[in-house]
Amino acid sequence: MDVKDGRTVKGVNFVDLRDAGDAVELAAYYAEQGADELVFLDITATHEKRKTLVELVQKVAKELNIPFTVGGGISTPEDVGVLLNAGADKVSINSAAVRNPQLISDLAKRFGSQCVVLAVDAKCIDGNWEVYLNGGRLPTGIDLFEWIVKAEQLGAGEILITSMNHDGTKNGFANETLAEISEMVNIPVIASGGAGNMEHFADTFIEGKADAALAASVFHFKEIEIPELKKYLKAKNIPVRI
Amino acid sequence: MKKQNIVIIDYDAGNIQSVKYAFERLGITPIVSKDKAVIRNADKVIFPGVGEASWAMNSLKENDLIDLIPELKQPVLGICLGMQLMCESTEEGNTKALGIFPVSVKRFTNEQKVPHMGWNQLDDLKGGLLNGIKPSEFSYFVHSYYVPLIEETIASCDYIVPFSAALQKDNFYACQFHPEKSGDVGVKVLKNFINL
Numbered sequence: 001m002d003v004k005d006g007r008t009v010k011g012v013n014f015v016d017l018r019d020a021g022d023a024v025e026l027a028a029y030y031a032e033q034g035a036d037e038l039v040f041l042d043i044t045a046t047h048e049k050r051k052t053l054v055e056l057v058q059k060v061a062k063e064l065n066i067p068f069t070v071g072g073g074i075s076t077p078e079d080v081g082v083l084l085n086a087g088a089d090k091v092s093i094n095s096a097a098v099r100n101p102q103l104i105s106d107l108a109k110r111f112g113s114q115c116v117v118l119a120v121d122a123k124c125i126d127g128n129w130e131v132y133l134n135g136g137r138l139p140t141g142i143d144l145f146e147w148i149v150k151a152e153q154l155g156a157g158e159i160l161i162t163s164m165n166h167d168g169t170k171n172g173f174a175n176e177t178l179a180e181i182s183e184m185v186n187i188p189v190i191a192s193g194g195a196g197n198m199e200h201f202a203d204t205f206i207e208g209k210a211d212a213a214l215a216a217s218v219f220h221f222k223e224i225e226i227p228e229l230k231k232y233l234k235a236k237n238i239p240v241r242i
Numbered sequence: 243m244k245k246q247n248i249v250i251i252d253y254d255a256g257n258i259q260s261v262k263y264a265f266e267r268l269g270i271t272p273i274v275s276k277d278k279a280v281i282r283n284a285d286k287v288i289f290p291g292v293g294e295a296s297w298a299m300n301s302l303k304e305n306d307l308i309d310l311i312p313e314l315k316q317p318v319l320g321i322c323l324g325m326q327l328m329c330e331s332t333e334e335g336n337t338k339a340l341g342i343f344p345v346s347v348k349r350f351t352n353e354q355k356v357p358h359m360g361w362n363q364l365d366d367l368k369g370g371l372l373n374g375i376k377p378s379e380f381s382y383f384v385h386s387y388y389v390p391l392i393e394e395t396i397a398s399c400d401y402i403v404p405f406s407a408a409l410q411k412d413n414f415y416a417c418q419f420h421p422e423k424s425g426d427v428g429v430k431v432l433k434n435f436i437n438l
Contacts, residue, residue: 067420
């Protein structure tokens with residue numbers, strides 16, 4: 001869920017919610033539908049408004065009985081401390097970790113690896129996977145595989161990989177690359193970017209060897225309903241909580 | 243739900259907000275405290291924990307809580323690291339722990355991804371704390387160290403090896419999973435604990 005100034009944005013269009021922008025209500029809806037974890041990405045532009053994120057995290061934690069991750073603009077251990085104290089289970093870091101990899105180990109030491117999710121946006125050009133920042137607009141010159149190995153060594157507890165080549169295409173996840181990464185590291189890999197139908201989820205668990213799959217718009221627009229998706233995956237012998 | 247005085251032990255080890263909120267959803271407002279008298283006078287005590295074992299034991303020591311916890315007479319529920327600290331010792335930081343459960347906590351081998359993070363199934367359920375939970379129902383785990391199966395095991399789980407998902411000895415209860423994050427299954431565990 002993308003949130004801005006404490007409210008969900010981007011195409012959330014439920015008829016059965018009183019307020020489609022109410023992140024707490026939406027979170028409760030997904031929890032009830034059987035989502036296993038939720039991720040909130042704060043896209044609030046200004047630093048002053050970040051206080052609303054902390055308030056949101058608190059409200060979500062009061063309401064929700066499943067784990068959730070909060071990300072977006074986190075750059076210091078202090079930021080993380082505030083969010084965890086408000087009730088977040090994990091935080092995801094992205095640009096700040098690329099600019100200062102030491103942040104990963106600082107967070108792992110202070111809060112434990114289990115709550116440090118490294119989010120990576122990557123793009124493949126001519127067969128080379130490169131780490132990008134700013135939602136895929138800013139190339140870093142850093143090789144995706146090298147970055148992930150380094151992040152694991154520094155203490156990242158999970159890796160959330162979004163393929164910019166697949167994101168928004170609805171043609172499936174970047175399974176070949178995900179499988180390569182999943183075999184390379186000993187921490188869970190979350191696949192993101194490309195979900196269009198239920199088969200894509202099965203594919204990313206089987207071919208992509210992903211430990212979890214993340215999607216937004218297919219759920220927001222009810223193109224896929226979570227209970228139906230989980231039944232489908234179970235029928236394919238993929239272990240899911242129903 | 244029975245009105246009662248539930249105290250969450252506050253020893254600066256991790257996120258206790260979620261545990262507090264989970265009880266509040268059940269209509270109980272727990273007290274969060276490190277005061278020995280407050281803990282001793284509770285109807286029930288929650289011993290949470292997220293973080294590293296030797297650091298957490300040190301924090302218990304600094305708060306002068308090491309002798310208090312094993313002597314408590316009311317129902318005590320250890321959660322996650324709290325459960326591991328209720329054992330004899332743990333391989334994490336080669337730490338001597340509280341010694342309530344006669345077992346040493348071991349680290350998972352790296353045959354699969356560690357930490358064991360996510361939803362996994364409970365089995366060999368022995369009632370009590372787990373009343374109303376069906377075999378193979380899922381709960382939420384995050385841990386790199388595990389308690390082997392022992393006589394006091396009241397639920398098992400399997401990841402790399404079979405291990406204890408929950409323990410009980412006299413008034414001491416413990417679960418490796420996070421009931422506060424385990425959806426309806428977790429709600430049942432907390433309700434069972436409240437109703438003990």
